[in-house]
Amino acid sequence: xxxxxxxxxxxxxxxMVSRAAFEVPGFLAGAAASGMRYEGRLDMALxxxxxxxxxxxxxxxxxxSFCAAPVELCRDRLKGGSPRAILVNAGIANACTGExxxxxxxxxxxxxSAALGCSADSVLVSSTGVIGMxxxxxxxxxxxxxxxxxxRPDGWRRAAKAIMTTDTVEKTASVKIDPGGGSIIxxxxxxxxxxxxxxxxATLLVFVCTDAALSPEVLDYWTRAGAEGSFxxxxxxxxxxxxxxxxxxxxxxxxNPPITDVGSGESQAxxxxxxxxxxxxxxxxVMDAEGATKLIEIEVSGAADRESARKVAFTAxxxxxxxxxxxxxxxxxGRIIAAAGRSGVPLxxxxxxxxxxxxxxxxxGAPVPGEETEREASGIFKQKEIHVRLSLGQGDASFxxxxxxxxxxxxxINASYRS
Amino acid sequence: xxxxxxxxxxxxxxxMVSRAAFEVPGFLAGAAASGMRYEGRLDMALxxxxxxxxxxxxxxxxxxSFCAAPVELCRDRLKGGSPRAILVNAGIANACTGExxxxxxxxxxxxxSAALGCSADSVLVSSTGVIGMxxxxxxxxxxxxxxxxxxRPDGWRRAAKAIMTTDTVEKTASVKIDPGGGSIIxxxxxxxxxxxxxxxxATLLVFVCTDAALSPEVLDYWTRAGAEGSFxxxxxxxxxxxxxxxxxxxxxxxxNPPITDVGSGESQAxxxxxxxxxxxxxxxxVMDAEGATKLIEIEVSGAADRESARKVAFTAxxxxxxxxxxxxxxxxxGRIIAAAGRSGVPLxxxxxxxxxxxxxxxxxGAPVPGEETEREASGIFKQKEIHVRLSLGQGDASFxxxxxxxxxxxxxINASYRS
Numbered sequence: 001x002x003x004x005x006x007x008x009x010x011x012x013x014x015x016m017v018s019r020a021a022f023e024v025p026g027f028l029a030g031a032a033a034s035g036m037r038y039e040g041r042l043d044m045a046l047x048x049x050x051x052x053x054x055x056x057x058x059x060x061x062x063x064x065s066f067c068a069a070p071v072e073l074c075r076d077r078l079k080g081g082s083p084r085a086i087l088v089n090a091g092i093a094n095a096c097t098g099e100x101x102x103x104x105x106x107x108x109x110x111x112x113s114a115a116l117g118c119s120a121d122s123v124l125v126s127s128t129g130v131i132g133m134x135x136x137x138x139x140x141x142x143x144x145x146x147x148x149x150x151x152r153p154d155g156w157r158r159a160a161k162a163i164m165t166t167d168t169v170e171k172t173a174s175v176k177i178d179p180g181g182g183s184i185i186x187x188x189x190x191x192x193x194x195x196x197x198x199x200x201x202a203t204l205l206v207f208v209c210t211d212a213a214l215s216p217e218v219l220d221y222w223t224r225a226g227a228e229g230s231f232x233x234x235x236x237x238x239x240x241x242x243x244x245x246x247x248x249x250x251x252x253x254x255x256n257p258p259i260t261d262v263g264s265g266e267s268q269a270x271x272x273x274x275x276x277x278x279x280x281x282x283x284x285x286v287m288d289a290e291g292a293t294k295l296i297e298i299e300v301s302g303a304a305d306r307e308s309a310r311k312v313a314f315t316a317x318x319x320x321x322x323x324x325x326x327x328x329x330x331x332x333x334g335r336i337i338a339a340a341g342r343s344g345v346p347l348x349x350x351x352x353x354x355x356x357x358x359x360x361x362x363x364x365g366a367p368v369p370g371e372e373t374e375r376e377a378s379g380i381f382k383q384k385e386i387h388v389r390l391s392l393g394q395g396d397a398s399f400x401x402x403x404x405x406x407x408x409x410x411x412x413i414n415a416s417y418r419s
Numbered sequence: 420x421x422x423x424x425x426x427x428x429x430x431x432x433x434x435m436v437s438r439a440a441f442e443v444p445g446f447l448a449g450a451a452a453s454g455m456r457y458e459g460r461l462d463m464a465l466x467x468x469x470x471x472x473x474x475x476x477x478x479x480x481x482x483x484s485f486c487a488a489p490v491e492l493c494r495d496r497l498k499g500g501s502p503r504a505i506l507v508n509a510g511i512a513n514a515c516t517g518e519x520x521x522x523x524x525x526x527x528x529x530x531x532s533a534a535l536g537c538s539a540d541s542v543l544v545s546s547t548g549v550i551g552m553x554x555x556x557x558x559x560x561x562x563x564x565x566x567x568x569x570x571r572p573d574g575w576r577r578a579a580k581a582i583m584t585t586d587t588v589e590k591t592a593s594v595k596i597d598p599g600g601g602s603i604i605x606x607x608x609x610x611x612x613x614x615x616x617x618x619x620x621a622t623l624l625v626f627v628c629t630d631a632a633l634s635p636e637v638l639d640y641w642t643r644a645g646a647e648g649s650f651x652x653x654x655x656x657x658x659x660x661x662x663x664x665x666x667x668x669x670x671x672x673x674x675n676p677p678i679t680d681v682g683s684g685e686s687q688a689x690x691x692x693x694x695x696x697x698x699x700x701x702x703x704x705v706m707d708a709e710g711a712t713k714l715i716e717i718e719v720s721g722a723a724d725r726e727s728a729r730k731v732a733f734t735a736x737x738x739x740x741x742x743x744x745x746x747x748x749x750x751x752x753g754r755i756i757a758a759a760g761r762s763g764v765p766l767x768x769x770x771x772x773x774x775x776x777x778x779x780x781x782x783x784g785a786p787v788p789g790e791e792t793e794r795e796a797s798g799i800f801k802q803k804e805i806h807v808r809l810s811l812g813q814g815d816a817s818f819x820x821x822x823x824x825x826x827x828x829x830x831x832i833n834a835s836y837r838s
Contacts, residue, residue, distance in 0.1 A: 066760035066768050096756055096768070098785030131753025132786045242757050320739065320825070321833055328834025334550025337515055338661050341485035349485050349515070366517030367551045406739070408830050414740055415747025 015175055015276035019284075022174035022188045023153040025211040026051060026251025030150030031162035034143035036136045037091030037129065042162035044140070045088040046112065046147050047207055047249070054082025054122055055249040056216045058223035062244035068095035069105040070125040071245055077121055078247075084122040086207055086247060087112040089140065090163050090192070091129040095242035104135050111137070115144045126205050126245050128192060129165055160190035163205055166290055166413060167194045173280040179269035183256035185212040187273045189248075191281040194236070194290045206231065206246040208277055212270055213252035214259035221262050222271040223248045230278035234402045235317050236289040248274070286402045291409030294326050295385045300340075301398040302391040308345045309399035312390065315343035316401075323406035326386065331377035333361045340390060351393030356380045434594055434695035438703075441593035441607045442572040444630040445470060445670025449569030450581035453562035455555045456510030456548065461581035463559070464507040465531065465566050466626055466668070473501025473541055474668040475635045477642035481663035487514035488524040489544040490664055496540055497666075503541040505626055505666060506531040508559065509582050509611070510548040514661035523554050530556070534563045545624050545664050547611060548584055579609035582624055585709050585832060586613045592699040598688035602675035604631040606692045608667075610700040613655070613709045625650065625665040627696055631689055632671035633678035640681050641690040642667045649697035653821045654736050655708040667693070705821045710828030713745050714804045719759075720817040721810040727764045728818035731809065734762035735820075742825035745805065750796035752780045759809060770812030775799045 027049055031042040049055050059078045061071050077083060087108055094101050109123040116123070127135060150158070160170035174188030189208030227246055252258075259266045287295050298317050303309035316322050319339040325332040333354055341347060354362040359376050361368055380386060446468055450461040468474050478497045480490050496502060506527055513520050528542040535542070546554060569577070579589035593607030608627030646665055671677075678685045706714050717736050722728035735741050738758040744751040752773055760766060773781040778795050780787055799805060 062761075064757060064760040065764075065766040066756050093753075096753060096781065096785060098783065100785070131751075131757060132781075242753075242760060320829070324830050324833035327830065330835065332550075334512075334515060334661075337485050338483060338550060341483040341661060342481075345484075347484035362515065362551075364517065366515060366519070406830060408827055410739070411743050411746065411825060411827050411830055414743035416749065 015177070015272050017173050017175050017276050017280040019173055019280070021154055021157055022172070022186070024186050024188045024209040024251070026253030027209045027249070028151035028153060029155035029159040030147055030152065031155065031158040032143045032147035032150055034089065034139040036089060036139035042158065043090045044143050044147050045159040045162040046151060047086040047159065047209065048116060048151055049084045049249065049251050051251060051253070052118070054084045055251055056214060056219045057081070057083050057250070058216065058220040058248050060224060060227040060246045062242060064242045064244070066096055066242050068093055068127060068243040069097055069101035070094055070127045071243060072102065073105045073109065074124045074126065074245060074247065077124055081121060083124050083249065084118050085112060085116060086124045086126060088126040088163050088205065089135060090165055092127060092133045092135050093129045093131050093243050094127040094135050095131045097132065097134055100134060104137060107137055108135065108140050111141050111144055115148045124247060126247070128163065128205055128243050131242060156188065156190055160192070163190065163192040165192065165194070167192050167288055169288055171281055171284040171288065173277045173284070175273045175276055177269055177273045179256065179259070179266040181257055181266065183254050185254045185256060185270065185273065186210060187212070187277050189277060189281065191285055193285045194288055205243070206278070206281060208248045208274065210248070210250045210274070211252065211254040212250050212259065213254060213256050214250055214270065218259050218262050218267050218270070219248060219250050222274045225271060226275040226278040229275055230282040233400060234282050234286050235314060236286065236292070236404060283402055286404050289404040290413045291407040292404035293407055294405045296326055296403050296405065297385070297387045297400060298403065299387065299389045299398065299400045300392065301389060302393050302395060303397040303399070304395040306397045306399055309397050311345050312340050312343045312392065313399045313401035315339050316390070317403035320406055323403065326381065326405035327407045329378070329381045331356065331361070331374070331381045333367065333377070336388065336390065337362060347392060353391045353393070355389040357387050434596070434691050436592050436594050436695050436699040438592055438699070440573055440576055441591070441605070443605050443607045443628040443670070445672030446628045446668070447570035447572060448574035448578040449566055449571065450574065450577040451562045451566035451569055453508065453558040455508060455558035461577065462509045463562050463566050464578040464581040465570060466505040466578065466628065467535060467570055468503045468668065468670050470670060470672070471537070473503045474670055475633060475638045476500070476502045476669070477635065477639040477667050479643060479646040479665045481661060483661045483663070485515055485661050487512055487546060487662045488516055488520035489513055489546045490662060491521065492524045492528065493543045493545065493664060493666065496543055500540060502543050502668065503537050504531060504535055505543045505545060507545040507582050507624065508554060509584055511546060511552045511554050512548045512550050512662050513546040513554050514550045516551065516553055519553060523556060526556055527554065527559050530560050530563055534567045543666060545666070547582065547624055547662050550661060575607065575609055579611070582609065582611040584611065584613065586611050586707055588707050590700055590703040590707065592696045592703070594692045594695055596688055596692045598675065598678070598685040600676055600685065602673050604673045604675060604689065604692065605629060606631070606696045608696060608700065610704055612704045613707055624662070625697070625700060627667045627693065629667070629669045629693070630671065630673040631669050631678065632673060632675050633669055633689065637678050637681050637686050637689070638667060638669050641693045644690060645694040645697040648694050649701040652819060653701050653705050654733060655705065655711070655823060702821055705823050708823040709832045710826040711823035712826055713824045715745055715822050715824065716804070716806045716819060717822065718806065718808045718817065718819045719811065720808060721812050721814060722816040722818070723814040725816045725818055728816050730764050731759050731762045731811065732818045732820035734758050735809070736822035739825055742822065745800065745824035746826045748797070748800045750775065750780070750793070750800045752786065752796070755807065755809065756781060766811060772810045772812070774808040774810070776806050
């Protein structure tokens with residue numbers, strides 16, 4: 001595996017991402033209601049590549065020790081396989097379900113493969129929802145004919161709706177680029193996730209498809225780089241889930257000259273496109289986080305190295321006191337400073353500066369004095385999207401994390417999710 | 420410094436701690452209202468040792484890079500000094516206040532020393548409250564005569580009330596022991612803290628006094644051991660504050676044969692007494708945490724080493740999803756398992772077992788089936804104090820953390836604390 005440099009997935013300049021309806025040549029998407037856990041709503045999604053050659057594929061998964069059965073299935077099947085379909089259910093996570101859970105994940109794939117007429121091991125499976133419950137295979141089998149009938153090139157928004165749990169809106173993103181040479185390539189996909197969101201593959205489920213022709217190695221490189229620059233930069237509550245999965249499939253239907261050299265201009269262009277879609281989906285997840293009312297971008301600059309910047313950014317991004325201050329629209333810079341100070345990265349207070357947007361509120365070890373500063377800061381905290389910059393004064397490295405506020409609704413939603 | 424073994428501060432067997440009124444021979448305590456930030460309530464406290472020889476003293480302080488001015492002052496003055504007094508104000512933390520803050524901390528000590536008639540450098544200063552505001556020295560000077568007049572042997576409950584911020588009850592604890600040899604020794608003190616509570620000296624302020632005669636080395640050893648076994652085992656929100664201070668003074672008024680050997684039976688008895696008082700105060704802090712409705716004890720056993728056990732315990736203890744589940748009285752074991760799985764400690768799901776009190780809810784990689792288990796678990800989650808035990812199946816090490824639930828009131832309190 002080619003190592004991914006820290007910044008590889010973060011270059012998304014000059015890429016216009018659309019959240020409107022889209023199609024990815026070579027793929028169909030569909031949705032159906034199985035009634036497995038939710039009454040009368042879409043809860044099954046299917047992505048399918050009709051071409052029997054199958055896809056180049058790559059995936060990044062949760063590092064949680066208790067990873068769910070479908071995660072194990074996908075990890076196995078992505079080792080050198082050529083998948084053609086992803087079947088997803090929402091409502092039951094099939095995590096912490098023992099041997100029986102593994103058997104049911106395999107059976108879900110088999111049911112889909114029989115309906116689609118493809119081989120069983122070319123189907124990937126993904127689940128999201130409550131931990132510890134078994135998926136109901138009868139519901140899967142019963143809804144399968146409707147799900148297959150629903151498949152169509154523009155089925156992505158419906159599919160994105162079907163994979164939601166506590167999400168309030170469906171999340172899709174797509175771009176079209178010319179990587180050089182005149183062929184147009186599309187990258188488009190969907191994500192779900194609203195709680196149990198934290199780095200180390202920081203979402204529940206993300207599925208992105210492209211019609212680009214490229215080698216599995218190039219796809220894998222940009223998938224890992226893209227995850228690093230998107231979902232591994234967000235947090236809602238610091239909780240990494242058992243089911244986090246990012247899967248990228250490439251059909252080759254664009255018929256561009258195949259991209260096989262990671263370092264080529266075409267590869268870089270593809271990487272930017274994929275990275276842009278992933279980053280847009282990641283930000284959509286934070287914006288729709290459980291109870292969230294604000295999107296907070298925390299940029300830590302002037303760090304000795306990227307890991308230090310990351311640590312400081314996430315300590316602030318996960319601090320309940322910082323997050324409740326944003327919810328209360330209280331420009332309480334002291335809590336951000338206090339969080340930075342406990343991050344484990346040694347800081348020299350006199351060198352640290354804190355900005356809300358372009359307003360400096362803290363420097364040289366003390367707050368910037370004045371009623372004016374306080375009033376401007378309060379104004380900024382009323383915004384729906386707030387940019388915070390913390391300059392450490394130690395070096396050139398930086399890291400940007402995205403988080404949201406911690407609201408009364410977050411507690412309400414999570415005090416009663418299961419019951 | 421003699422290193423403190425991991426378990427040194429945790430042995431509190433056979434020690435009965437009282438939360439009722441107490442006196443510590445050799446010390447007076449008092450309170451007054453300065454009007455500095457709160458109207459019409461006690462906000463200044465003073466602890467004073469009238470004997471001019473001064474005290475053996477030890478302190479443990481926050482490791483936050485932005486430590487407050489009074490923390491720096493205490494660190495300096497505890498290096499070989501013999502302090503006689505601690506002056507505390509509540510409402511303004513004197514943190515992130517630059518050079519001016521340092522000058523004001525020194526000036527607070529000077530004002531108290533002039534009123535008490537002792538040397539300026541024998542006074543320690545402690546502050547708690549909002550970060551970034553300067554303490555008002557006029558308020559300190561104006562209230563000082565009343566504060567000195569209020570000093571009395573049984574003034575601890577009033578003093579404990581004066582140091583509160585978002586606390587709802589004052590917190591004191593004391594014990595009397597015979598360390599061997601017939602002398603009776605008292606250890607008693609007070610704590611405040613309700614938010615910004617996390618390990619690495621996990622409280623805002625704790626002041627404990629004893630009349631024991633002992634060497635500074637013995638006192639220092641048991642202070643560090645006691646902190647490790649008490650305040651470093653609790654969390655409310657994972658935020659380590661800028662002002663955390665634990666200070667222990669010993670007057671020697673008990674006139675016991677001085678304890679100078681850490682390993683002696685008398686020293687061990689003193690260590691148990693101090694450890695018990697600290698642990699009781701720490702648990703009082705968690706019980707009175709901002710918005711808390713429940714005290715949760717998370718015991719991780721069967722770990723390969725203590726650090727692994729600590730990591731797993733605190734990952735669960737700080738998880739917003741775990742804490743909201745307790746608030747919602749939803750026996751959602753999956754969230755505890757998911758938190759353990761993301762702690763960074765590699766776990767083998769099949770070896771892990773989870774208990775609520777003595778009820779096993781998860782083992783061999785899957786939940787214990789049955790309506791009965793679910794009903795019993797729900798009953799346990801209605802309790803005010805809940806014991807959770809997670810057995811990792813990897814070794815003999817263990818760690819117990821105390822935390823509370825995350826409630827709607829936590830968000831309400833912290834969305835509006837400053838304004």
